[in-house]
Amino acid sequence: MSDKKLATVAVRTGIESDTQFNAVVPPIYLTSTYGFSQLGEVPQFDYSRSGNPTRNTLAEALAELEGGAGAVVTNCGTAAINLLVSALLGPEDLVVAPHDCYGGTYRLFDTRAGKGDFQVVFVDQTDPAALAEALARNPKLVWVETPSNPLLRVVDLAVLCADARQAGALVAVDNTFLSPILQQPIALGADFVVHSTTKYINGHSDVLGGVLIAKTPEQAETLSWWANCIGATGAPFDAYLTLRGLRTLAPRMRLHEENSAKILDYLQSQPLVGQIYHPSQPEHPGHAIALKQQQGFGAMLSFEIAGSQAQLAAFVRQLQCFSLAESLGGTESLICHPASMTHRAMSDEAQAEAGIKPSLLRLSVGLEDADDLIADLAQAFAKAAEVTE
Numbered sequence: 001m002s003d004k005k006l007a008t009v010a011v012r013t014g015i016e017s018d019t020q021f022n023a024v025v026p027p028i029y030l031t032s033t034y035g036f037s038q039l040g041e042v043p044q045f046d047y048s049r050s051g052n053p054t055r056n057t058l059a060e061a062l063a064e065l066e067g068g069a070g071a072v073v074t075n076c077g078t079a080a081i082n083l084l085v086s087a088l089l090g091p092e093d094l095v096v097a098p099h100d101c102y103g104g105t106y107r108l109f110d111t112r113a114g115k116g117d118f119q120v121v122f123v124d125q126t127d128p129a130a131l132a133e134a135l136a137r138n139p140k141l142v143w144v145e146t147p148s149n150p151l152l153r154v155v156d157l158a159v160l161c162a163d164a165r166q167a168g169a170l171v172a173v174d175n176t177f178l179s180p181i182l183q184q185p186i187a188l189g190a191d192f193v194v195h196s197t198t199k200y201i202n203g204h205s206d207v208l209g210g211v212l213i214a215k216t217p218e219q220a221e222t223l224s225w226w227a228n229c230i231g232a233t234g235a236p237f238d239a240y241l242t243l244r245g246l247r248t249l250a251p252r253m254r255l256h257e258e259n260s261a262k263i264l265d266y267l268q269s270q271p272l273v274g275q276i277y278h279p280s281q282p283e284h285p286g287h288a289i290a291l292k293q294q295q296g297f298g299a300m301l302s303f304e305i306a307g308s309q310a311q312l313a314a315f316v317r318q319l320q321c322f323s324l325a326e327s328l329g330g331t332e333s334l335i336c337h338p339a340s341m342t343h344r345a346m347s348d349e350a351q352a353e354a355g356i357k358p359s360l361l362r363l364s365v366g367l368e369d370a371d372d373l374i375a376d377l378a379q380a381f382a383k384a385a386e387v388t389e
């Protein structure tokens, strides 16, 4: 592993590696197959499902950014999650997952457990008693998402990883919301890190991708074998675009955070804003842990509208710089209504239990000028205030 800072690794991995023309930027290899120089001599690359130079460069950069020994780049974040449970778990093995994990992760774990592929228990990982009870069942894997979606709950990774290790369990962290620039779970004791690179790592809302990073070379080797076996690896063109996005990850994260901090300041003074959910808020239950384990508070934030559903609808309709859409982490700002969008598959009871109210809105703060974003919020709040239903 190099001693370079994260921004440098993101920018320079693979630069000047071309041996044919000395291209500064590594070329893209779209080939599916590679020639053997002669019978019996297996080349470094033989078929792009098992290995591809463009995808390998991205994997190398992401493994280094997360402090892992190796990585598998997959066709989406969900494929990376599926790869890990496929490689690791058998019918007798238990995975402990957060009750408020990403909807697709919940569906994957729940459905595959229902088929008997492995066992799953969903718990509130911020509740020490519930977590201890789950760990007492000797799980093989603990799945963690911190900060969580959409309420930005924070789990103490160092404590959880130590407890899991004592229980003989491996820990995988979905680090999508912060990126390696703001949090490195392996340094805090995790065995695996997963990203939906669709989000901040690619950062331009134009590629679906994922990555699974392993702490040890042996685990990385096993995961590569499984990725080839089940066909989970990503396309070279997607890897090329994602590497291009990765080059600017560090400055983008800084600006995402800066804009989000300004918006949070602004929201404090708004009469139509109820509770705000963001780890930067001193009253947020995860504030102290976030200060300890994150290198920033992140740019995703949620808040409740202190008004009617008609006012909420008017507010969302009026916005011009926030697109009403799922997903996150792109250059453009997005607004999402979790109850009817990202979390609509959950029953009303499950939403209530997870604390997702119909009044909740989630922002993915983008890279527009913060003054324009705030002016846009202000005009939308003004219009919403006129609604009397």
Ligand SMILES: *Cc1c(COP(=O)(O)O)cnc(C)c1O
Residues within 6 Å of the ligand: 076, 077, 078, 079, 102, 104, 105, 145, 149, 174, 176, 177, 195, 196, 197, 198, 199, 208, 209, 210
């Ligand atoms: C989007 C997302 C995923 C799934 O990734 P895809 O690339 O959509 O398959 C997993 N975890 C989190 C936290 C996400 O935001």
